[in-house]
Amino acid sequence: MTCQLPSDCLNEIFECLEEDTLTLHSCLLTNRLWCGISVRILWRNIWDFNKSSYQQNPFRIDSSILSILYACLPNESKELLQKNGIFISTPTAKKPLFNYVAFCRVLSVRDICRIVDNAFKHKPPHNSLSLEDRNYLVINEIIKMFEKQIYSLKKLFYYNNHYHINYSFPYFPGIRNLSELHCSSNLPSNFFYQLAQLCHNIQTLSIDFHNYEALNELKEFISLQDNLKSLTLSAYDASWESILPSIKNHSNITRLHLYGDSDKLPFSFVSLLTNLQEFIFSFFNGSTFEEFNMFQHINFSKLHTLKIPYQCPKPEYVMKFLENNGKYLKKFHTDENDETLSLSIAKFCPNLRNLFVIFNSGETDILKTILLNCCQLESIKIWCGEGYLTENEVYETVADYAPPNFCELKLFNESYSDVVSPDELECFFITWKNRKLNYYYGYNYLIDDKENMRIIEKYVNLGVAKYETIGYEEEDKEEYYYYY
Structure with missing residues (x-):
């Protein structure tokens, strides 16, 4: 005689599978009860269907x-x-x-x-x-x-x-x-006007800035939000300057993402958001970002994540910022390949757990210094290949100096000629026999080498490592919803 779990128990179990759409889809076919529970979860966000299935x-x-x-x-x-x-x-x-x-x-x-x-x-x-x-x-x-x-x-x-x-x-x-709105600034005025009358509990707000059709209504809508915690501003052919008075009233924002194509976009208002926990500063065509210099004396005591992909402010500005706030950071990401900036990470960020920074060729000592000084480091992402550290340099340095909690290595290699030899790869995995490693490799060059893949599979089967190939664009990917 089969035993059927009660529906409330099944519901709790299926709730844990909310992100696993493939498993939930298979539950649809089990019986009517399972179908009724899983279909409600799958349709909460039908737009977030399995990405790989959609691409196929x-x-x-x-x-x-x-x-x-x-x-x-x-x-x-x-x-x-x-x-x-x-x-x-x-x-x-x-x-x-x-x-x-x-x-x-x-x-x-x-x-x-x-x-x-x-x-x-x-x-x-x-x-x-x-x-x-x-x-x-x-x-x-x-x-x-x-x-x-x-x-x-x-x-x-x-x-x-x-x-x-x-x-x-x-x-x-x-x-x-x-509680979450993603929109563009050039929507009809009645949209923001009516929304302002009904919604005062937006916690996550993301705005793409273009020409304004409803500036006053948008400003009023932002001003009326009582619990705004996460804010994303994107501007590639306009400015968010006009709504800044409304934003300045929300000092409790903890998550701020700024995206743009010019250092002319104003961002000095960030100095007022001293409760920030996560700050992404992503610009393509800036030059020096002089306004960033004013942050060096601001204490962001709750900031645990700082990401500066693409163009970085002057390294000395970032170093001054880290000197004052680096001790709070647990995650730091920058595409800047500057020796003094990299050394400042080791000096000012002792509590980092997750790091991405670019090391130039011959900078193994800097990587070593970071590993020795950032004793809480759990994950690091590194570029390899021509002009950067070689794969073997990374393997040897990480194997010799990784701190006790280190468990994740992500490598990205654009140079086919620099792929590590099978013997070097095996020596690296041997050092992880007493602890488990999550190992990620970008650009798929490694899988072209059958002997290297045999070694990886060997240590995956032994339980020493988990392995996955990834593309650089998959890392820290944000969800963007652009207008037509």
């Missing part, structure tokens, strides 16, 4: 989601679409088993537009409607359905696009629970 067959996945959404549409919406010559096949002729839309807690206008565009890309309209008008009708009816049926919306992704979708917030019962 995006058209099939987009078409499947659109078919289910169409099946859930109210009859009046289906009649409107059919009247305009728009017919979408459904999984079955019967009514859907579940009201899938009601399970959603995340709404992404960008993804709805993409799904409709992809599904109709090779299907010309059957009547006088243009392709854009047809797609707009479908998108609008789907969004109206979401507005009326989501009773507790947690995240909203809404960027301006050529369809000019407008919300009807008075008919959107779930919007009051919104």
Whole structure:
């Protein structure tokens, strides 16, 4: 006789699988009880489906989601679409088993537009409607359905696009629970105005800056948020300067990400955010970032993560910052390959656990110094190859000087000629027999060497190491939702 776990126990178990969409999908096929529990979790954020599956067959996945959404549409919406010559096949002729839309807690206008565009890309309209008008009708009816049926919306992704979708917030019962908003600055004024009347508990806010259509409404909306903790500002053809007075009132922000293409973007307001725990400073075309110099005397006593990918301020500015705040950092990331800056990490950041810094050729002593002085270090990411340290130099130095808690090595090598020999690789793994290593290798050159792969598999099977190949772009990847 089989024993069936009660539904509340199954629900707790399945909740732990929320990020494992493949396993949850297999649970759908077990029985009706498992299906009912897992489908609710899968549809909370249907836009976050398995990325590898999507890359393999995006058209099939987009078409499947659109078919289910169409099946859930109210009859009046289906009649409107059919009247305009728009017919979408459904999984079955019967009514859907579940009201899938009601399970959603995340709404992404960008993804709805993409799904409709992809599904109709090779299907010309059957009547006088243009392709854009047809797609707009479908998108609008789907969004109206979401507005009326989501009773507790947690995240909203809404960027301006050529369809000019407008919300009807008075008919959107779930919007009051919104805690995370990702949007562009050039949305219609009524969007921010209505949102300001209903939502005062945004904790995570991300804004892409373009030309302003609703500056005053946007400023008011930001000012009214009582619990703003995480803020992301991106500006590549505009500035966020006009909304800074609204941001300065939110001194409790703990997570700040700044993205731009110019050092002319103002960021001195950061000095007021002394509760910061995570700061990402990412710019492409700056020069010296003079404003960064003012941070050297500010005490960010709660800051545990600092990332400066791409262009770095003057190394002396960053060194002064580390002198005052380095002792608090647990994670530091910079693409700057400056000897004095690297040595300052060893001097001022004794509590680091995770590090990425670039070492030039011949700088094994600097790597050694960091490993000896950063005694809490658990993970390091290193460039190898031409102009940088060789793979074998990294292996030998890490093997000899890694601190006791060290357990993760990530290597990125753009030089095929610098791949380590099998004997050198085995010597490295032998040193880890008494502790486990998470080993990541970028650019896949290593897997071209069958003997090296045999050695890696040997030590993986022995339980000495875990191994995974990764691309540099997969590291510390942020979720971006750009406008059309």
